[in-house]
Structure formats: structure tokens, C-alpha cells
Amino acid sequence: MTLKRLFTLLLLAALALPVQAEGFITRLLNKPVPGGVAVVTLPEQAEAPRAEYLDQPLLVIREDDKRWIAIAGIPLTAKAGTDHIELADGRRLAFNITDRKYPEQHIQLKNQRHVTPDPEHLKRIQRELDEQIAAYKTFSARQPSNLLFDRPVDGRLSSAFGLRRFFNGEERNPHSGLDFAAPTGTSIKAPAAGQVILVGDYFFNGKTVFVDHGQGLISMFCHLSSIDVKVGDELARGAHVGKVGATGRATGPHLHWNVSLNNTRVDPSLFIGAFMP
Template sequence: MPFKRLIILFCLAILTLPAHAEGFITRLLNKPVPGGVAVVTLPEQSEAPRAHYQDQPLLVIREDGQRWIAIAGIPLTAKAGNEYIELADGEKVAFKVTDRKYPEQHIKLQNQQHVTPDPEHLKRIKRELDEQISAYKTFSARQPSNLLFDRPVEGRLSSAFGLRRFFNGEERNPHSGLDFAAPTGTSIKAPAAGQVILVGNYFFNGKTVFVDHGQGLISMFCHLSAIDVKVGDELARGEHVGKVGATGRATGPHLHWNVSLNSTRVDPSIFIGAFMP
């Protein structure tokens, strides 16, 4: 076969390949299941597109210098099927959610108030919940320093995200984070750079820290024995946040770590490369 014809065939083969090969971030984060993450390629333009999902602004970054991608957190309540990201000009970009089943977890608590709180405690819980929901809605302009997160603590994974939870036989909200079993006093470190936006001592969560990593990507650490940061602190990746404990609704020392995108709690295991389908 003449060399010139080989060149032509090679060029034709290149044209039949996908326009964009998957980048590292897409391979790491694209787990489009309830409680997961969808990575969606956006139309090309010179500046970062503005995108929303379920009326919440989305994290948008340039992947591998090739294309704009939106990174959307999918609620645990989402059903299998098509979902849509909306752009500033009204254009909609579809992505598909696939089903995922989560197992059950049964927990025995000594304090019945942590199962069925009395009216006075319910007032406190409502006030604290509103405060935390407001923190989850934070959307700052900063770009996350990294999306492959470090594990915030050394310890085994003890309770997975999304478990249907039963306390003393009564079903409550699904498990919204990832638990690490570790001794009281174990250092907790920031999995990525960020700013401390909320600290508190809450009825269910105990001693708690929220860190804003940028563009709606938030980490929450709770049940701490000690908080060693304050609101406004800028943390580098790997910097000390506090210590593992068992404050709030906890049966023993561990770190409960939430990751939130577009005000939606998602499976933290995705961000540390430990996701199990």
C-alpha cells in the first residue's frame, strides 16, 4: 500500500475517534448514581460557562486544558433516568443517572433522645440544621486545589455512605457521609485546601467543622473531641483541623466526613478513589 494512502487512512481513523478522550477528573469522579457525581462536558466557549443543576450553581473547571466540565452532586433521592444541567443561556445538557441500591445499618443507642428528641431538643435541632444547611449552600469563586482528596484521617472505613439507618429499630435519614474508625485524639487533616466557614457543637453532630474548598465543594467533619481551627482560617492541604472523638450521636470514637457539592451530600469515597459500585 502506498505510503500516501496509509497517511490518509490514518487521518480518517483519527477523525472517527471520540472528540474528547476522558480526562483524569472524569475518570475519578464520574459516578452518576443516586448520591454520586456526574461529570458533564459543556459547550466550548472562551470563559467558564455558568451552569446550574436543580437551581444550585455547579463547580465548573477546565479539564486537561481541553474542555469545560460541570461537576454535579446527585441527590440520594434521584431516580434512574435523564437529568439536566441548565446553562446561563437556557440551553440544557443531559446526563443519565443509573440505579444504585444501598444496604441497611442497625444501630443501638443508649440515649433515646438521639432517636426521638423531646420538643425542646427539636427546637435546638431545627436551629442547628438551618445553620448547617446555610453553610452547605456556600458558593465561593475559588477553584478547588485538588479533586483527588487525601483521606482526612488514618483509620479503616467503618460505615459507608448512603446506608439506610435504623436507630433502636426506627428508620431515620440515610448515612450522609463516610466514617473512619480511629482512636480519640487522632489528628484530622484537610483533604484539600480551603477556608473554615463554620464551627459548632451540635446535638447530633457534636463538635463540627465545615471547610469550603471552592465553588460549592464543602467538607464537614463531626463528632470531634477537639476543634483546633476557627471560622476564617485558611487551611493548606494536609493541615490539622481537629481531633477524632465521639461527641453528639455516636456510639464510639470515629470521624464522620461529609462531602457536599451544589448543596447535595455525595459519597466521599469517590474523591479518595475508594468508590465501590
């Protein structure tokens, strides 16, 4: 074989290889659908680039010590097509959103006030909503300890993320989290290390805990029977948070777990390796 032919074969083989093999985090999380996550490779530089999506700062990490990636939560209301994240220097990096259809869920509640609250309860609901929205906007500098999360409880998945929900026949907001069916008193554990940033007993959510895992990655646990942490507590991965219950708008004991990225509620199943397209 001539040297020229050998060089040609080697060049063709190199061109056939992907420019960058996907890392573990990209394979785990890159599901760019409404309510999903987009993982976008960033320009190489010494310090972590800063990036935003929908005017919210993004979680940026080093993947496999090879590349910087931005991890963006995509709203459930997003439409299929091309979207962009924006770098601090004004450059825009594109990613494609593909469509995803979510099924319906019909729930019958005994307490009609949890379907159509009276004016006094509406004031309370708005006040509690403002507290929770502020918590979801938290963006701390800490690096998440892990992105393949542990399941917060031992229990079967009962209601998936994104379900179009109807309470007593009336449509309400889609299901913003993942439900685990488990007996009252079952221990709830932190799926990753973090700091407790909010606790409360709310009209819809019942007893609730927010944990900041870092850089806009937030867990919310609700309907608890007891809260066993306080604001400011630092939790190790696997630390006890509270116990499963049925407080607030719930038809039975279960854990409702929200995951929020860049102030956008996304499918928690992504983070535990249980995502179903």
C-alpha cells in the same frame, strides 16, 4: 497502496477514536448514580461557562487544559434515567443516572433522646439544622486546590455513604457521609485547602467543622473531641482541623466526614479513589 485507499484507511482510523479522551478528573469522579457525581463536558469558550443543576450553581473547571467540565452532585433521592444541567444561556446538557442500591445499617443507641428527641431538643435541632443548611449553600469563587482528596484521618473505613439507617429499630435519614474508625484524639487534617466557614457543638453531630474548598465543594467533619480552628481560618491541604471523638449521636470514637457539591451530599469515597460500584 493507492492514495485514495490510504486516505480511506486514515479516515476510518480517525472515526474509530473517541472524540475526546477522558481526563483524570472525569475518570475519578464521573459516577452518575444517586449520591454520586456527574461530570459533563461544556461548550468551548474563553471564559468558564456558568452552569446549574437543580437550581444550584455548579463547580466548573478546566480539565487537562483541554475542556471545560461541570461537576454535579446527584441527590440520593434521584431516580435512574436522563437528567440535565442548564447553562446560563438556557441550553440544557443531558447526562444519564444509573441505579445504585445501598445496604441497611442497624444501630443501637443508649440515649433514646438521640432517636426520639423531646420538644425542647427538637427546637435546638431545627436551629442547628438551619445553620448547617446555610453553610452547605456556600458558593465561593475560589478554585479547589485538588479534587483527589487526601484522607482526613488515618483509620479504616467503618460505615459507608448511603446506608439506610435504623436507630433502635426506627428508620432515619440515610448515612450522608463516610465514617473512619480511629481512636479519640487522632488528628483530622484538611483533605484540600479551604476556609473554615462554620464551627459548632450540635445535638446530633457533636463538635463540628465546615470547610469551604471552593465553588460549592464543602467538607463537614463531626463528632470531634476538640476543634482546633475558628471561623475564617484559611487552611492549607493537610492542615490540622481537630481531633477524633465521640460527641453527639455516636456509639464510639470515629470521624464522620461529609462532602457536599452544589448543596447536595455525595459519596466522599469518590474523592479519595475508594468508590465501590
